[in-house]
Amino acid sequence: MVEHEPIALTPTPDNPLFRQTYELDRSEGAVINQMRATHIEQFPDPLIEVPAEFRRSIFVGSIDALLNWGRKSSVFPLMMGLACCSFEMIASAMSRWDLSRFGMEVFRASPRQADLMIVSGTVTWKMAPVVRRLYDQMAEPRWVISQGVCATSGGPYYESYSVVPGVNKIIPVDVYVPGCPPRPDALIYGIMQLHEKIKRYSLAGRAAGRE
Amino acid sequence: MTDGFLDNAFFRNIYCNLASSGSDRCAGGGPFGDGLLPPGWEWLAFLVTAFVTVFVVVNGALMAVNLYIWGERRLLGRLQGRLGPNRWGPFGLLTPIADLIKVLSKEDIVPAAADRLVYSLAPVLLVVPVLLAFAVIPFGSSTWAANLNVGVLYLIAVLSVESFAPITAAWGSQNRYAMFGGLRAVALLVSYELPLVLSLIGVLMIAGSLSLVDIVNAQDVPFALVQPLGFLVFLIGSVAEIQRAPFDLSEAESELVGGYHTDYSGIRWGLFQAGEFMSTMVSGAIIATVFLSGWRGFDFLPSHAWFFIKFAGVLFVMTWIRATLPRLRIDQITSFAWKGLLPLAAVNLLASAVLSLIWPRPSVGELWAMAAVNVVVAAAAIYVLGQFGPKPGERPRPAVAPALGATGREGAA
Amino acid sequence: MTIVLGGEQVASVIEAITPGSVTGHDSSAAWVRAETWPAVARGLHDRPEADFKFLNSVTGVDYIDHFVIVYHLTSLGHNHSAVIKIRCGEAREDPVVPSAVPVWRGADLQEREVYDLMGIRFEGHPNLKRVMLWEGFPGHPHRKDFLR
Numbered sequence A: 001m002v003e004h005e006p007i008a009l010t011p012t013p014d015n016p017l018f019r020q021t022y023e024l025d026r027s028e029g030a031v032i033n034q035m036r037a038t039h040i041e042q043f044p045d046p047l048i049e050v051p052a053e054f055r056r057s058i059f060v061g062s063i064d065a066l067l068n069w070g071r072k073s074s075v076f077p078l079m080m081g082l083a084c085c086s087f088e089m090i091a092s093a094m095s096r097w098d099l100s101r102f103g104m105e106v107f108r109a110s111p112r113q114a115d116l117m118i119v120s121g122t123v124t125w126k127m128a129p130v131v132r133r134l135y136d137q138m139a140e141p142r143w144v145i146s147q148g149v150c151a152t153s154g155g156p157y158y159e160s161y162s163v164v165p166g167v168n169k170i171i172p173v174d175v176y177v178p179g180c181p182p183r184p185d186a187l188i189y190g191i192m193q194l195h196e197k198i199k200r201y202s203l204a205g206r207a208a209g210r211e
Numbered sequence B: 001m002t003d004g005f006l007d008n009a010f011f012r013n014i015y016c017n018l019a020s021s022g023s024d025r026c027a028g029g030g031p032f033g034d035g036l037l038p039p040g041w042e043w044l045a046f047l048v049t050a051f052v053t054v055f056v057v058v059n060g061a062l063m064a065v066n067l068y069i070w071g072e073r074r075l076l077g078r079l080q081g082r083l084g085p086n087r088w089g090p091f092g093l094l095t096p097i098a099d100l101i102k103v104l105s106k107e108d109i110v111p112a113a114a115d116r117l118v119y120s121l122a123p124v125l126l127v128v129p130v131l132l133a134f135a136v137i138p139f140g141s142s143t144w145a146a147n148l149n150v151g152v153l154y155l156i157a158v159l160s161v162e163s164f165a166p167i168t169a170a171w172g173s174q175n176r177y178a179m180f181g182g183l184r185a186v187a188l189l190v191s192y193e194l195p196l197v198l199s200l201i202g203v204l205m206i207a208g209s210l211s212l213v214d215i216v217n218a219q220d221v222p223f224a225l226v227q228p229l230g231f232l233v234f235l236i237g238s239v240a241e242i243q244r245a246p247f248d249l250s251e252a253e254s255e256l257v258g259g260y261h262t263d264y265s266g267i268r269w270g271l272f273q274a275g276e277f278m279s280t281m282v283s284g285a286i287i288a289t290v291f292l293s294g295w296r297g298f299d300f301l302p303s304h305a306w307f308f309i310k311f312a313g314v315l316f317v318m319t320w321i322r323a324t325l326p327r328l329r330i331d332q333i334t335s336f337a338w339k340g341l342l343p344l345a346a347v348n349l350l351a352s353a354v355l356s357l358i359w360p361r362p363s364v365g366e367l368w369a370m371a372a373v374n375v376v377v378a379a380a381a382i383y384v385l386g387q388f389g390p391k392p393g394e395r396p397r398p399a400v401a402p403a404l405g406a407t408g409r410e411g412a413a
Numbered sequence C: 001m002t003i004v005l006g007g008e009q010v011a012s013v014i015e016a017i018t019p020g021s022v023t024g025h026d027s028s029a030a031w032v033r034a035e036t037w038p039a040v041a042r043g044l045h046d047r048p049e050a051d052f053k054f055l056n057s058v059t060g061v062d063y064i065d066h067f068v069i070v071y072h073l074t075s076l077g078h079n080h081s082a083v084i085k086i087r088c089g090e091a092r093e094d095p096v097v098p099s100a101v102p103v104w105r106g107a108d109l110q111e112r113e114v115y116d117l118m119g120i121r122f123e124g125h126p127n128l129k130r131v132m133l134w135e136g137f138p139g140h141p142h143r144k145d146f147l148r
């Protein structure tokens, strides 16, 4: 048996590790508290509005058709999993359900290159600034699917001290997929609904999801 | 020395329809009789034909890359027990087109901290060399944009410009993840450039020429058989050089977000992707040309078909490798290059040098003899090298973290 | 399977290490006085007959009038496990327990979590701050009197 000396650990808060990280934690906590105080109202769902004078325009119409077809046919999801729902998201990309049929197997890790954020699971307040930042980093046009009741409304953790009651308090959501967790079929159905939605966008209308 | 693209009947017809019949390149005029231009204007005919050639080759490459992306995604799907893209267009053929439209219409973000010039230069640095490389590749028995007598040298020179792209992108976007990815990419490219080029030299010694056309003509026996070691090293080296799995650690998603193109969006990122796929195609074309006897084959198919079959075969193998092997660590990759591929390439070089001293202008029989000797050399070299490596089942012992040891805990023992 | 030591056995082992530190035992656990916990932990870790090199988990329980910290220990050498309980915070006032981090490095994050959610202070912990919740969160939510 080796004889041990006790570890020389300085108690809090003289510890350099503590001092280095505490300020960071404080500012992060301030951001979260502020978000919690301000993000009370939910973002309205993005509207699709095509001005009347453009509705009949052949030029805008055909460009729209091409653009929307291209956008709907190659929606690259963001590689972001938050909780248990993300396993269903992963499963939907695997061989049995196979998102790649829609040209969607390209899960991009960088938000700059992704078009679709699948908020897959519980969004805690601690994660909320990160989700918001990832959303802000995504390039237009971008879409959001809220997968599972947690992301939609808080779900099982509704009124919990740490869970955002619905991710639409933080970012505008295009499609909600209910379920706990929703089966991959349900997620794929939600994605197909999103395709339908994308088809109706117009160059002349409002940009998607902006207030 | 041939006439470059004028060797092809199609382009020669265009040229001869324009140039006057008196020109020395097409005596007797084009298929429609006399040329359109008066004598002395051959340069204009040449210029127009050159333009047409470049247009065809560049756009052909860009179209082919769409097809290849589709094929790779379908094949990857199949290899993983999936269907692959099959919704948009017949067999999902329009999926890459949709990607193109989307990428073109996406917002183009330039980070505020980015070095704008360098940032926008990087995708171009990746794509242009690859397109340039297509110039010297013989697609058929007389189809090439240029038949350079320094073809291989040109290829190596042009493709090594491409390796500036990752570090340029990383530096330009001022992003830490991108910087990590870029530095990893540089470490990788520097390591693999050497065995890659060394393994080609054996081929050059046997063929006795740097021109890709001459190399194909010299392959009465495919050089993959005559130079098995060189072929192996070149195949692995070129997979590493284009940074595909298992060598894709410069854009390892699980560690580095997107690697050196983390901060690129929209069409710039699209260019990166297209460039990567196109450099895969260039590598496939080089391997098909240099090691698999290019357009040569049996008479029942045209030469272009033979080239395409070999080319597609190499691409299939590359996709297969990508679908099968997991990603390696950076130290494993570099040590594999320096301790594995470089000695093998050197052995290959030595063997070919000795053999080409014995048979300076090899006939078919001598080529087969060379193949036999080289297969033995390859097997012996790989066996001997295997004796130095880790044994099967052996695992590296992790070093004890010094932080724990320093605190007097037992972990240091 | 790991042999699960009963409370009585654990109590006798601890009593042999530091006499007078055990306040009692039940069928599964031995109860230890908080002040003697560092010495007991050091002994349980080091003594060859105990040899508890592995800390499974640290748990905090709110019994309304007091708190209890539960340590689950395993000896990989002897293949046996033990449960130690420490009572603290009588009448809910400033529950304090000496930290086990100097003995088991693995207690670090777990004790931080107990601190975060239960509000039990671990004396001598090198970096005691919130881990699950954010700095500035009001209160400790797993206490029974926590109201949203």
Ligand code: SF4
Residues within 6 Å of the ligand: A083, A084, A085, A086, A120, A121, A122, A147, A148, A149, A150, A151, A155, A156, A179, A180, A181, A182
């Ligand atoms: S909805 Fe259900 S499955 Fe999805 S994250 Fe919430 S608890 Fe988990």
